[in-house]
Amino acid sequence: MNPYLRFDLDFILRHVPDFGPAILMTLGVFFTSLVAAFVGGVLLAIARQIRGPLCWAATVYIELMRNTPSLLHLFFVFFGLPLIGIVWSPFVCGVVALSAQHAAFLAEIIRGAIQMLSRQQREAGWALGLLPGKVMRYIILPQACRNSIPAVGNQSVLLLHDTALVSAIGIVEIMLTARSLAERSAASFEMFVTIGVIYLALSSVLSLSTGFLERYYAFER
Amino acid sequence: MIKKEPMIQVCDLHKSFGDHSVLRGITTDIAQGEVVVVLGSSGSGKTTFLRCLNFLEEYERGEVIVDGNRMWYEDEACTTKRSIKKIAEDRASIGMVFQNFNLFPHLTVLENLMLAPLKVKGSSIDKVKLKDYSMDLLSSVGLEEKWNAQPGTLSGGQQQRVAIARALVMKPKIMLFDEVTSALDPELVGEVLTVMAKLAKDGMTMVVVTHEIHFALDVADRIIFMDSGCVAEEGPPREVLLKPKTERFQTFLKRFAEMQYL
Numbered sequence: 001m002n003p004y005l006r007f008d009l010d011f012i013l014r015h016v017p018d019f020g021p022a023i024l025m026t027l028g029v030f031f032t033s034l035v036a037a038f039v040g041g042v043l044l045a046i047a048r049q050i051r052g053p054l055c056w057a058a059t060v061y062i063e064l065m066r067n068t069p070s071l072l073h074l075f076f077v078f079f080g081l082p083l084i085g086i087v088w089s090p091f092v093c094g095v096v097a098l099s100a101q102h103a104a105f106l107a108e109i110i111r112g113a114i115q116m117l118s119r120q121q122r123e124a125g126w127a128l129g130l131l132p133g134k135v136m137r138y139i140i141l142p143q144a145c146r147n148s149i150p151a152v153g154n155q156s157v158l159l160l161h162d163t164a165l166v167s168a169i170g171i172v173e174i175m176l177t178a179r180s181l182a183e184r185s186a187a188s189f190e191m192f193v194t195i196g197v198i199y200l201a202l203s204s205v206l207s208l209s210t211g212f213l214e215r216y217y218a219f220e221r
Numbered sequence: 222m223i224k225k226e227p228m229i230q231v232c233d234l235h236k237s238f239g240d241h242s243v244l245r246g247i248t249t250d251i252a253q254g255e256v257v258v259v260l261g262s263s264g265s266g267k268t269t270f271l272r273c274l275n276f277l278e279e280y281e282r283g284e285v286i287v288d289g290n291r292m293w294y295e296d297e298a299c300t301t302k303r304s305i306k307k308i309a310e311d312r313a314s315i316g317m318v319f320q321n322f323n324l325f326p327h328l329t330v331l332e333n334l335m336l337a338p339l340k341v342k343g344s345s346i347d348k349v350k351l352k353d354y355s356m357d358l359l360s361s362v363g364l365e366e367k368w369n370a371q372p373g374t375l376s377g378g379q380q381q382r383v384a385i386a387r388a389l390v391m392k393p394k395i396m397l398f399d400e401v402t403s404a405l406d407p408e409l410v411g412e413v414l415t416v417m418a419k420l421a422k423d424g425m426t427m428v429v430v431t432h433e434i435h436f437a438l439d440v441a442d443r444i445i446f447m448d449s450g451c452v453a454e455e456g457p458p459r460e461v462l463l464k465p466k467t468e469r470f471q472t473f474l475k476r477f478a479e480m481q482y483l
Contacts, residue, residue, distance in 0.1 A: 123277055124323035128337035128391060129313025131306065138340055143327050219326050219371050 011187045012194050022177035023198065029094050029163045029173060034156055036099035041106025042145075046136065048111050058107070065104035071165055073097040078169045094166035102159050109151045113144035146217045153210025157203050164199075174198055228253040228288055228395060228426045229274060235282035236269055243269045244280065245450035253394075256427045258437040258458070261447035262473055267430045270447065271399050274428060275315040276308050287311055288394055313341050316388030316396040320404050322380040324372035330383050331355055331368040334390045341391070351390075358386040362416050378409030382416055389420075396420065398429040434477045438462055446470050 047058035065073070074097040078090065088096070117140055125135035167176035178195045182188040227250035236244040243266045251257055261267040272278035274285055276292045284299075285292045290311055295301040324333050334355040338346055359365045362382040372380055381401055388396060398417065402410040414436050421427055421440045431437065437444055437458055444461045446454040448469045454461055465471045 120319060120321060120323045121325070124319065124325070125337075126309070127275055127277060127312055127315075127317035127319075128388070129309050129311075129341045130337060131309050134340050138336060139325055143325075146327060219373060 008187050008190050011185060012190050015181055018177055018181065019174065019194070019198065022172060022174045023202075025171060026160075026163050026173040026202075029091065029098070029166055029171065030160050032095045033098040033102065033163070034159055036095060037102035037106055037159065038152070040099060040103030041110055042141070044103060044107035045110035045114060045144075046141075048107070049114065049136070062104040062107055065101045066108070068101075070098065070101050070162055071168065073100055074165055074169060090166070090169045090171045093169060094163075094171050098159060098162055098166070102155065102162070105155055105158075106152060109148050109155060110144055113148040113151075114140055116147065117143055146219070149210060149214045149217065153207065153213070156210070157206055160203060160206060161199065226289065227251055228255070229428070230286040231274070231283070232286070233283040234270070234273060234280055234285065236266075236273060236278060236280040243450050244273070246283070247447075247450075247452060248283075249445065249452060249455070251426065251428065253426055254424045255442045256421045256425075256429065256440055257443050257445060258441040259428065259430045259445045259447060260432075260434075260437065260473070264449075265447040266450040267447045268399055271397050271428060271430050274395075274397055275312050275317055277317075287315060309341075313337075313391050314394050316385075316391060316393035318381070318384050318388055318396070318398050318401045320400040322372070322377070322384045322404075324380055324384055324387070326371065326373050329369050329371060330359065330364070330375075333372065333383060334358065334387050337387070337391055355386075355390055358389050359383075361419075362386045363412075376409060377405045378412045381405065381409075381413045385413070385416055385420075395426045395428070398427065398431065400430050400432070402431065402433060434462070434474075446473070 044058045044062060047054045048062075049055075074094065077088070077097045077100075078093040081088070081093075121139055121143070122132075122135055125139045126132070130138070163173060164175040167173060167179065170176070174195050178191040182191040229251040231247055231249050231251075234244050234247040235242070247270060259267045259270065269278055273280050274287070276285070280293070284294065290307075291297075291303070292308065292311060293299075293303065295303055324330075325336065328336060331352070335351055338351055339348075356365055356368060359368055362385060364379060364382055364386070367375060367379065367383075372383065375383065384401075385396075401417075402413050405413065410433070414433060417427070417429070417436070418440050429436070429441070441458045444454075444456065444458050445452055446461065446465075446467075446469075448467070453467050454465065454470050461470075462474065465474055
């Protein structure tokens with residue numbers, strides 16, 4: 001075995017406390033982005049149901065966001081917008097960039113779930129005298145959201161992993177903490193194994209809670 | 222007897238899907254409390270006709286006037302279309318029951334009943350009264366013990382009876398039934414027809430699209446036989462069913478006659 005390669009467990013244990021705030025920061029970026037992306041996604045999905053300019057705007061936005069890389073959005077918001085006088089903190093930039101793209105992904109998931117519901121559900125609502133907006137709000141969206149829980153859960157795991165990108169604009173989350181520790185020592189291998197385990201643990205919790213939500217909101221068909 | 226204004230007036234109704242014309246000039250009046258059964262083979266336009274009565278289907282020509290309200294246009298000159306809000310108001314007074322029940326699967330049985338009154342009539346409604354009324358309706362269709370069940374756990378016949386109660390909770394003036402027993406197992410048909418017969422006896426104005434010829438014979442005040450988008454025959458059930466005039470209706474009825482001798 002290469003004598004320079006040894007696994008320094010002590011190094012990891014010494015730096016465990018450094019990862020406390022890092023994990024909190026990652027979770028902060030993640031949850032804020034998730035909520036913003038979900039709200040945005042639902043609004044975009046609804047906009048795509050209504051014929052007219054709003055639908056067009058939503059479609060263009062979704063295609064633009066889906067077909068360009070997240071890192072580009074991040075740099076655009078962080079380095080680009082200040083040129084036209086919009087200066088946000090790195091945290092805000094990170095949340096805006098991540099939720100901008102994930103809103104587009106979630107919009108497509110929710111739109112699919114809305115279209116999966118039969119037209120008959122809508123007609124049942126209309127026939128009772130409900131206006132289209134109320135049919136959407138009380139009959140279609142609640143069912144579409146429940147049906148899309150597995151796919152949204154999957155998307156949120158991707159979002160969690162995308163939070164590593166915000167290390168590029170200097171947000172001290174898990175990835176940046178690991179990188180700076182690795183640069184200050186020779187323990188790159190140890191650091192990246194460590195954060196691999198952390199991301200794995202966080203993702204697993206996320207998947208488990210998705211499964212829980214799925215069962216909680218299940219209904220007989 | 223004083224002749225009352227009809228509950229539903231249908232004047233020269235035309236409807237087509239692309240090149241295929243489905244309704245070709247339907248004209249009929251339906252009186253208050255009358256039970257009309259619409260018969261016809263598939264493709265004759267009977268379901269489309271029914272769906273035009275509450276404007277679930279837009280028509281191209283003609284007009285439906287429900288309880289004095291024109292459905293499509295504000296005025297006789299057909300210049301201003303009515304707003305979706307006004308159409309929704311009219312729909313609230315026309316109950317409709319569908320072939321596939323279309324209960325809301327994410328809500329309990331009682332919530333299915335209470336959703337529309339709560340959201341259409343808004344906060345002014347007395348919730349306790351509404352709940353009592355909903356429970357009364359559920360017991361009138363024999364399902365009061367299922368109030369907290371999810372629709373998906375009920376049998377087809379039970380779901381359809383909930384669907385009837387859900388339509389009735391809006392206190393409709395008219396009830397439309399679109400082949401409501403066609404998706405049911407044969408042994409569940411009876412329980413739904415019983416509920417409908419009771420409703421007819423209580424004086425509800427009903428338009429029923431069905432293949433249940435016995436129901437037509439026993440409950441209907443009038444039968445309309447539709448053939449390729451037109452009313453081919455019309456009249457009291459015994460007269461029409463026992464002495465069909467057109468060849469199409471004779472062929473249509475032959476099927477049922479043959480079934481009697483199985």
